[in-house]
Amino acid sequence: MSSQDYLQEEKIYDQACESVKKGLHERQLEVLGIGLSHRWEDLFRNLGRKAEAREAMEALYREACVPDRKLPSARKGIVSTFHLARIIAETGPLSDFANYRKVMRFAGLNLCERQSGTYRGKTRISKKGRPLLRKVLKLTVLPLVKKNGVYGDYYKKKTEVDKMPGTKAMTVIARHFLKMLYGVYKNGAGFDKKRMFTCESQFQKAA
Known part of the structure; x- marks a missing residue:
């Protein structure tokens, strides 16, 4: 997850808070809530993908160490x-x-x-x-x-x-x-x- 994504999520959260303060219509608050929920889902999905990619790279390195035993x-x-x-x-x-x-x-x-x-x-x-x-x-x-x-x-x-x-x-x-x-x-x-x-x-x- 890039810093831009985190900033975007923080912006959405701030907008939701401002909405409550300004007394926006219930439907508008609901839409903002859905958007925030989707952002959090994207965050955890990307974190999962990042972890999987990390594990795959580590596995490939260990495989490379078999033919090339000098790899530290x-x-x-x-x-x-x-x-x-x-x-x-x-x-x-x-x-x-x-x-x-x-x-x-x-x-x-x-x-x-x-x-x-x-x-x-x-x-x-x-x-x-x-x-x-x-x-x-x-x-x-x-x-x-x-x-x-x-x-x-x-x-x-x-x-x-x-x-x-x-x-x-x-x-x-x-x-x-x-x-x-x-x-x-x-x-x-x-x-x-x-x-x-x-x-x-x-x-x-x-x-």
């Missing part, structure tokens, strides 16, 4: 099966990408600098890849930037200490998550919170 499993506090399914649905087989830079470019999250003669512009993401993949990635990491989330402290540092705008910080985290996901796939290992902010050499020394 969900990890509580990091990523759900549903979000993994959505990401892989956008990227296609991760084995198609030679390195993480390729998948980053595919997502339009690769960094580029605008240049013209001696002019050097700010470094930004290219946004030339799949916009829906970028959206899915940001939705995936959104709950992870909360206070107790795995990216909570990182997001706080970026926004409060480095004074980075929230949207830019989310893009940085989306890039980090995609790179990590590709690394997990290539290594055939599961998600490990201890390794998320540690390079390979540092992790080996600590192990």
